Amino acid sequence: MRNDPAVRTPHLRIHQHNEYTVLEFHGEIDILAALETSPLLDAATGRPAPQIVIDLRNIEFLDCSGLRLLHRIRRRTLAQGGRVHLVCTHRLTLRVLQVTGLAAELPPLSSLDEAFSHPEATTEPL
Template sequence: MYEVQSGSSSEDPGHTGGKTAVVRLHGEIDLLAVQALGPRLDALTSGPRPDLVLDLRPVSFLDCSGLGLLCRVRNRVLARGGRLRLVVDGTRVLRVLRHARLAGAFDIHPGVPEDVFPASGPDSAAAAG
């Protein structure tokens, strides 16, 4: 359902000590998935200045509970002075965000930002989760 990778961010080392959490979500993000993902994302956004990248490229379905989760994560990150970036390369998730008029509320990227894995790329980072 998800995997968590840790990168380093040279752009703003004040965010979580220079560490960026990359969470790659897979499959359907619906009510059942949100119940499992919610506590993990809450933990990742509980500290000061969290820096989080949610990779939504492998997501095949996103319903209103998934949108609610994204908004909750965004609000928690912003309240703690952090940064949230969404990775969306296709039209499926982006279309849902646009129809809900939420696309402008998120920092959206077509791939994992270069500052997260500057040397080796996200595929060579150790996965946990």
């Protein structure tokens, strides 16, 4: 496990758990949050073969900017030969992911433990 200090903004905390980089979102994920977090997310997903877990358990709102951000994280991670998991338990957010089709690209898991122990991840572009 790396001992990198966590990176924290009002909308995002990035920390390491063994080989995984956990992108833990908070609050409202809208255009302002996307602008604030994009450089940090690009750095996290720009490394070779990143192992990413997106944690949406603590969000209150997700708009189209947030959806674009999730798609960008997935696309960049896969382009670097990495794998990505999504953890989401909020009923309305899950509904938005299903209606938009993003749940097919990033199948939601119910806990971090499930993501860390899940042998498969999104590894192929759809």
